[in-house]
Each structure stands twice: as C-alpha cells, then as structure tokens.
Amino acid sequence: MKKVSKKNNNILKRLQEHRKAGSAVRERVNALCRFMAEHRVFPVVLLLATALLTTGVLFLASTRTIPAYEVGDVAVSNVKAPRDLVMEGEEEATRIIKGEMLVREGARITPSHVRKLDAVRADLERQSLVGTHLGLGLLVTVLLVIAYRTYVHTNLGQTLYDKDLAFVCVMLFCCVVLGAISGYLVEGIASLGSANGALARSLTYAIPLASGAMAVCVFMGLSVALPFALISAVTTAFFFDQPFRMFLFVLFSSMTAAYWVRTCKERRVLIQAGLKTGLVNTVVITALVLLNDPGLKPELMWGWAFGLVGGLAAGILTTGLIPAIEMVFGYTTNNKLLELANLDYPVLKELTLAAPGTYHHSVIVGSLAEAAATMIGANPLLAKVGGYYHDIGKINKAAYFVENQCSSQNKHDRLAPSMSSLILTTHVRDGVKAAKRYKLGKDIMDIIQQHHGTNVIAYFYEKAKRLKGKESVNIDNFRYPGPKPQTKESALVLLADSVEASSRTMQNPSRRNITTLVRNIINTVVLNGQLDESDLTLRDLNEIAKSFDKTLNGIYHRRIEYPIDPSSPSTDDLTATGTDANPHRQQTASLQRRSRRHKEKSDYSAENFGMS
Secondary structure, three states, rough: HHHHHHHHHHHHHHHHHHHHHHHHHHHHHHHHHHHHHHHHHHHHHHHHHHHHHHHHHHHHHOOOOOOOOOOOOOOOOOOOOOOOOOEOOOOOEEEEEEOEEEEOOEEEHHHHHHHHHHHHHHHHOOOOHHHHHHHHHHHHHHHHHHHHHHHHHEEEEEEEEOOHHEEEEEEEHHHHHHEEEEHHHHHHHOOOHHHHHHHHHHHHHHHHOOHHHHHHHHHHHHHHHHHHHHHHHHHHHOOOHHHHHHHHHHHHHHHHHHHHHOOOHHHHHHHHHHHHHHHHHHHHHHHHHHOOOOOOOHHOOOOHHHHHHHHHHHHHHHHHHHHHHHHOOOOOOOOHHHHHHOOOOHHHHHHHHHHHHHHHHHHHHHHHHHHHHHOOOOOOOHHHHHHOOOHHHHOOOOHHOOOHHHOOOOOHHHHHHHHHHHHHHHHHHHHHHHHHOOOOHHHHHHHHHHHOOEEEEEHHHHHHHHOOOOOHHHHHHHHHOOOOOHHHHHHHHHHHHHHHHHHOOOOOOOOOHHHHHHHHHHHHOOOOOOOOOOOOOOHHHHHHHHHHHHHHHHOOOOOOOOOOOOEEEEHOOOOOHHHHHHHHHHHHHHHHHHHHHHHHHHOOHHHHHHOO
C-alpha cells in the first residue's frame, strides 16, 4: 500500500509540474499576443512572411538545371534557353534567344548541342540568382507595406483587422502558387513542338488568376480588391515569358472581375461575372496582340478562346472557394445571409417552439431594420437577418420574457430585482453562445451582442431603489454588458427592437401616436449615447424614423369592422363568409377581450424596460 501511495504521490507531483509549466507557457504566449496587439507587430510580421514566401516560390520556379550530356547520348527531355545569351565561337558569335529549343527530347546529342548546353550552364553559374530574387523580395515587401499603410491611413473603406489582413495575404500567396504551377505547365506544353507555339503562348490567358481579386472583393469590398489586383499582377507576372504583357492582362482581368462581384448576393452572380470578365479579356488580349504585331493571327484566335475560358474558370473557382473561406476565416457573405434568412433554419425553428412571442417580435424587428437599412444605404440583408436572430438567447429562459407569458402571472413578481436583471441580461450572452454553436458568423454575433448596447433595465433599477434605497444599488448591475452598436446594422436592430417593443403597449396606435412614439424612442437612444460609436448621421436618423413610421402604420392599419349577426348564439363564435372566411379573423373579437382582461390583471408592462 505504501508503494502504491508513494507512486500516486509522484504522479500527482508530475501532473502539478506539468500544469505549472503549461500555465507559464500560456502566460508567455498571452504576453506576446498582448505585446503584438499593442504595438501592431502582427501586420508587419504577416507582411514580411508573405513577401518571404512569395520570393521563395519565385526562386524555386525560376531555378533551372541544365543537364550534362556527352556526344552520342539521347536527350531524355526538352531543354530551352532560360534567357538571352551570346555564345562566343571560333569564327563568329552565336546568339541564343530566350525560350529557344536547345535540345529536343529523343534527339541524338551532337557537338553543337554540347557547346550550347555548356554555354548556358556557365552563364547560369555566373549570374547570382540569390541577389536577383533578394531584390525582388524587397520590391514585393515595399509594395505590400505601402499598400497596407495607404489603406489604413486614408480610410478608404472598412477597418482592416488582423484576420482580414491574414486572409488577403493567404489569397495573395495562393495566387502566386497558382501562377507558378500554371507557368510550369504552360512551359511544358510549349516544349512539345513549334507547331503548338501559338497555342502555348495563348494558354496563359486561361489561368484563373482573377479569382483572387474576386474572392477578396466578395469578403472585403472593392476598396481592398483593387490594390490586391495590382499586387497580384506584379507578383505573378514574373512567372511568364513576357512579364509586362502578363502584368497588364492580370491587372485588367482582376480589376474587372472584382468590379462585377462588388454587390454579389447570389452564387450565380459569380458565374455571370466570370463570363463578363472573359469578354473583357478578349478586348485586352486583342489590344496586347495588336500592339506587338497588327493583324489577325492564329495567336489572337487562341487568345480569344482562352480569355473566355479564363474568365469563366475564375468565376467557377471563386464559387468553390467562398464556402471554404467562410468556414476558415468566419466571414459572413450575402450568400450565407440568404441561407440564414430562411425561417426554417434550425435555431429559428427552435425559437418558434420555445418562445413564439419572441419569434414573432424578431420577424417584425427584421422587417423594420431591413426597410430602414434600404433607406440609409446600409446592408438590408444583414439588418434583416440580424433582426431575426438578435433574441435567440431567450430560448433558454423564454418564460421570463413578457412576450412569451401566456398567463397573467409574471415570474419576476417572486424574484429580487437584481436576479430579474441578471436573467434579462443573460440572454445576450446566451445568444452569442447559440450563434457560435450554429455557426451564424461574426457579423450576426456582433449584432446579438450589441442590440441592447449598454442600456439600463430601468424598471428593475427603479424597483431596487425603492426596496433598498438609492445608495445601496449599483446601476452597473442593471446595465446590459454591451458594447454599444459599432455598425449601422447593429444600431438599426437596437432601434427597431426598442420601437417594436414599445409599440406593443400603445392603446391607440394611430398615425400621430406612432410617429410620436418613434421620435421619442430615437431621441432617447441618442441622448443615452448608445449610437455614439456607430456611423449613423442625423440625416440617417430622420430617414430611419420615416421608415419606422411607414412600416408600423402598415402593421397597425385599421380594418373595416364587420357586422355581427344578432341571431348568433355567441359573439365569441363569430363567423364570416366569402373571401373573409378565415379562422384567424374569426377569433379576433375573443382574443381582443382576453387581452383586455389580462392587461387589467397585470400590475405592469415590462416591454418598456428591456424585457423584449
């Protein structure tokens, strides 16, 4: 027993030592992350790593090995001249042109072949490839740093986070690798024979390098995609025989592709953008060919065909890449939002069953936010979907929210104000957890987290002051955790949530009362500072108020009161005929009476105090 006990003690000591070592490592990693975040080291490291990897790929792709043959040997592969060269001879100098076929596969090696191969090999040994590619690496680094600093300091578009920068760098490296592999394949096809020369030169136009700019534009917008198109054109042009010509083609193709997908909301738009890019490619190819040699040549015909193929291939490749990028980087595209807008999505079905009142409230909030977003130029699809999902955190404790309470008994009557406040604020945290579990994306999680801002739950705060005294109550215990809305869409959901909840308490929802309610709520939210960190302007707020007025007036519109048959045994069993034979309409009178009875029994309405 003593041996077993001693052995267990030793095991426990080792576990404790491992835990201490793990804690020390975690502390160091956290300290390093904090240092990098404070001093913005990560972008610099990422840009340098991208430039280094790009230079490495260029170095590997341009490395040439010239085989050593003797007279009488049989060539096992084609050998082409990697660059222009003047070979000194006994009688006269011989000029070797870049791309010239030195030896064909299967040919018998002659003394002339040996002299050419030896001259090319000696020329490669004299020239320092390391120095050339070091200069190229510095050029790529400077280009990346200038583009990044220019974008950050001129506010060309949205804020560029570290994740966004990592995505752009990964896409640039993928384009470089695609260019290297494609250049190698094109060179292999060109070495098949002189008859395929025009085909091989035109085959470079079928490479879908524009897919990089298309993907960046879908996720980051046109303001990031255009600089990306320039950088990708510079870095990929070095893999081909005519770098400047390929640079112009990739630049124009990428910029065109990015422009056509700037408002992509459906996957078929990517294919359409690819076809449009292919048509533009034919124009660019025509211009490049005519600049060198005017006239209609076979190369131009092949160029048109491969240009169309390249544009279409870019659209198809981007269509396949988008789901993978969404999953890896956690982005939420319009295509993803369209999927989430389906009311049969699992979490919305769960909300329908667990909290039907919250579900209907969320649908109306989504409609209010969508209409207002259209008016102010925000993303209406994101605003609508954010409205649908902003209260999914109420699924766990649905009965504690007034819109889901079917009886007149309120569960908060038996709870302390602090506990009621804790339950209400918890639905924000639970909503974020549900969004992560269902993979709704960062944009939806931000809306869920920000849709109450840092508002105070006024009803329970005042109730706590009455019970304990003002000095004994900390207002922060009755405040939502926040943060305040950071985007227009988050601010719209906050406003729509407040307006919809308060409109439920109106006794007489006339046009004037609705307008007054909307204006008062927006003014209150502004005075509380909840919109200070969003991009909404006073003009936007005015347009939002108009949109809310219009939508709410449509919801609370007046209907013609149908006459009641005096011979009917009960008004609760009201019936209708013809086109109005609707079971929902038949129950209107009885539901209104029940609602009035419930209001008379209830002590208060919590909808104005953050409970919906």
